[in-house]
Amino acid sequence: MISIKALAHAYNQDKKINFDDWQVSKGEQWLLLGNSGSGKSTLLHILTGILSPSTGQVEINETEIYQLKPRELDRFRALHIGIVFQRPHLIKSLTIQENLLMAQSFAGLPENRNRIQEVLESLAISASSHQYPSTLSQGQLQRASIARAVINKPALLIADEPTSSLDDQNAGTVLRLLKEQTELNQSTLVIATHDQRIKEAFTHTYTL
Numbered sequence: 001m002i003s004i005k006a007l008a009h010a011y012n013q014d015k016k017i018n019f020d021d022w023q024v025s026k027g028e029q030w031l032l033l034g035n036s037g038s039g040k041s042t043l044l045h046i047l048t049g050i051l052s053p054s055t056g057q058v059e060i061n062e063t064e065i066y067q068l069k070p071r072e073l074d075r076f077r078a079l080h081i082g083i084v085f086q087r088p089h090l091i092k093s094l095t096i097q098e099n100l101l102m103a104q105s106f107a108g109l110p111e112n113r114n115r116i117q118e119v120l121e122s123l124a125i126s127a128s129s130h131q132y133p134s135t136l137s138q139g140q141l142q143r144a145s146i147a148r149a150v151i152n153k154p155a156l157l158i159a160d161e162p163t164s165s166l167d168d169q170n171a172g173t174v175l176r177l178l179k180e181q182t183e184l185n186q187s188t189l190v191i192a193t194h195d196q197r198i199k200e201a202f203t204h205t206y207t208l
């Protein structure tokens with residue numbers, strides 16, 4: 001599902017990060033661990049197709065993503081990769097439902113309001129579908145951003161520090177929802193984190 005080989009990225013002459021080879025099978029759930037500055041964000045950016053590595057191969061869902069043309073790569077990301085950030089990245093001037101309609105449109109998929117309803121229900125936020133992001137609580141917002149990430153049933157769901165700004169209860173809920181959504185969609189999950197609270201919930205870890 002994910003395969004990286006001989007991967008390295010140099011931001012400049014003094015800063016080169018080498019990544020050990022890594023193979024992930026479909027449906028697996030992984031934690032990406034490492035001290036601050038070890039390269040977690042760099043690797044996530046490479047995996048999501050927004051940072052072209054200096055050397056090496058990156059295969060996702062049997063596609064060598066850096067062989068794609070820029071437009072093909074944008075489409076590939078919109079269709080196959082869901083991303084949950086530490087702080088929700090929703091468009092403020094759109095309601096939750098409109099944000100999700102936009103995510104379908106970015107991926108070139110037809111509008112599917114039933115799918116939106118289904119996802120919002122599975123995340124227990126269907127009552128907020130016509131609200132704007134600024135009117136939601138932190139926990140609701142993080143659920144809405146998970147909805148945004150999984151709306152197109154991505155093969156790969158990536159989360160970058162998804163629980164670090166949440167209290168224990170919301171952190172536990174978000175972790176459960178991420179796992180639940182990946183199981184529902186038969187996706188692969190990779191979570192980068194420092195958060196000690198979630199380390200026990202995973203058997204596969206890749207450490208930088």
Ligand SMILES: Nc1ncnc2c1ncn2[C@@H]1O[C@H](COP(=O)(O)OP(=O)(O)OP(=O)(O)O)[C@@H](O)[C@H]1O
Nearest residue numbers: 011012015017034035036037038039040041042043
């Ligand atoms: N645009 C950049 N230019 C130069 N160096 C960079 C750039 N971005 C990151 N770095 C350096 O690359 C290294 C890895 O950074 P990265 O952000 O990937 O680490 P991280 O493990 O995600 O850290 P944190 O957990 O603190 O977010 C760091 O030493 C950082 O200073």
